Amino acid sequence: MSDADTGARPAPNLFQALKVYLHARVVGMAFLGFAAGLPFMLVGATFTNWLADLGVERAAIGFLSWASMAYSIKFLWAPVVDRLELPILGRLLGRRRSWMLSAQVLIALGLLGMALINPADNLMIVAGLAVITAFGSATQDIAIDAYRVEAVGRERQSAMAATYVAGYRVAMVTALTGALNIVAFANWTLAYGAMALLMTVGMITTLIIREPEARMDRMTAALEQRVIDYLDRTDHNGIRRDLTAWFIGAVICPFADFMKRFGGLAILILLFIATFRVSDIFMGVMAQPFYLDVGFTQTQIGNITGAFGLAMTLAGAFMAGILVARFGVTRMLIFGALMAPATNLIFAWVAIIGPETYGLILAIIGDNITGGLAVGVFIAYLSSLTNSAYTATQYALFSSIMTLPGQFAAGFTGMLADAVDWVWFFIITAGTGIPAIALALVLAWYANPDRINRPGMEG
Template structure:
């Protein structure tokens, strides 16, 4: 069976439509309501764990008195999604034993990922004292890896089901509503539970909530008839998944030990100014791509299809856009800069200003959710009414203002009004920019390689921001919180200057 047929059957199983209709040469579209419901659920599934290895973890470390520079280093865990293109082709090509036979490839990977998310969060719960920071980092890395894998499986499916800008906008909005509402629910819920009980209970509560979609998926009908019993497929799938999860944990532990040994050998510590090293590393992908582009440009149309599966999607993307891809990658690297940097130090900032866990929980809850959903809704709506150039420009401005508002918070006397207003402005801007940005990236990919190319573009978009986020603690010690948020907002705003170039880019069409 071809990959397209597998995806058609998987979509049919989840959406409740006839598989033969989805498998025809011109696939029948699922109803808009079912498609929106599907991506609301998938967004929620992926969004719950995100704050737990990011914003909630930085607050947890700050409350335990961990140095701000070390807290900044933990932001590098979020680099894992940046490199999801490295394993995205595996998700497109291989099945999860047991799960895939009954539920299909996409749901198989999603179910494996949810098991990984659940077990990683349980491990973080029982190491919540943070007495061993390397152990805390290991489980956070595993949580980030399986969260990212879940996103990769869902992104490729979304682009296949809705290939045009008009179709993408409402689906992206639904997906981000689910994703951001889950992030807010996880962040606010975990913090409020930690205020009431402790961090162990907080992580266990979110772990159980994140696992809720697993039995829903397991109860759904098979991908196609004649696939055998549900119980044997579930048992063999869980067994194979546990083996895969253990292998991934051992590989992550070994890689972490090597990296820590190398860092110690180089004399790196919390007192080291890592910003120059980070900037040098951030330039390497651009330099490597610039050297490879002349050769890629000389390839004939269709050459990418003859290359190995791990290289074909990326060569095709670079061939199609040529040297313009450098401007595009620079643009996407800047566009979400403020969002990433703000997420890294906003919670330590609130902690430094003396806000209580209860106040932070409310800010991360109803305030952030309402503002973010409003931003996503407006961004999705304008993406269907205006050109992407205009909506991207508006998004860059709103995202920058969302960073600059924290300069006011830093200098204002602490009060609930100041905190909630700042969070509302920040989350509205990031919600708007996030919705527009996902639509933009989705329009750049080829229908032949949607999952892998989207993984590359969305991962690369956060490479520079997350590299700098790891140095955010060092930057804060040198320029203060106000200087840090002025800089992060300015970097997001700078994406506007590349808009006249990227808005005119058109890809080559193979003959």
């Protein structure tokens, strides 16, 4: 239950809400967010822009968006990242930081490979490198998400989410606007090579920050003790016992813990997570082909999405940290669920008026300010659902569920765009946000996010 609900202490005033951004780990989260956002765009919107620029068919672009599917299935290897300590690096840096650094190196190498190979001649090879880059990026996300939840207490989680989103969006603009401007004066090889070099921002940050500490609460300790007791009653021994214990503790316990804490409401929560960003993901895959189809130039796309989109996203993310501290997660989740699909209708309007600069500016402002706020609030909400004993596994599950339905269905958006005009395309994608709105209202009544008590470390 939140402080406002319990009456234990009054809600923070504006100055106190702003002061949370001065915490060292909150500041550092912005740089880790940058490292996470850079590859996401380079295997996503920037990659599809590159393919569209080469004249690849829209249907093929839609299917190639599945190169980013690693983000949606990362829960499959999250237990390994959660429990396995890497040799040598694990002892030197700690579990979270060693996985971060290893993933960042893999990302840089993948981007460098994409820079050196022309998709026009070797499309499948470049697509394979995009998959490798996405895998490294998804692995980095698992480790960073776990670090973010474990590094500070609950009172700073919304601020951590806000600075993470801010850094993430700066990286997205860098990877799109920066890359497109480099392409305008040089070529795609230099653009992707420069982005590979920028991954050093994440590497340096990882080496500077301290490894977080997480504690196991009594309920979790009792759950793990049941695993030990079960193994004591079996004839398992040696490596078989070790593997069984690891699998149950790393894979089974995180899911059992979540279901035990939330009971029947767990399914409702997972459905809400699965639908919250569907409208955004649907629209996002076809955004770059849409801009080019309408008649905007590469320079217009890069500069407008950069100059206006970045400012509004940072404003939205900054507002998220303050508004959650002031009003709680529940109200802001409902607001975010309402606004995310509503902004898709602005793009339908742009499709009607054509390549007018003011139309694109208004669409980018509306989409990015609401997107920054909604994602910042949603990250804080997902963090509140985790148990610090299973942070990486549970958060990876939540974030995978958040993107998997939309990411899979987005593979068919090219076919949808070919079947209808752009106006109806954006109206249809806006309609996909209705379930999230309904579920947000239901959760506010039956499973109020501001009354969730997160077990584990709270300091």
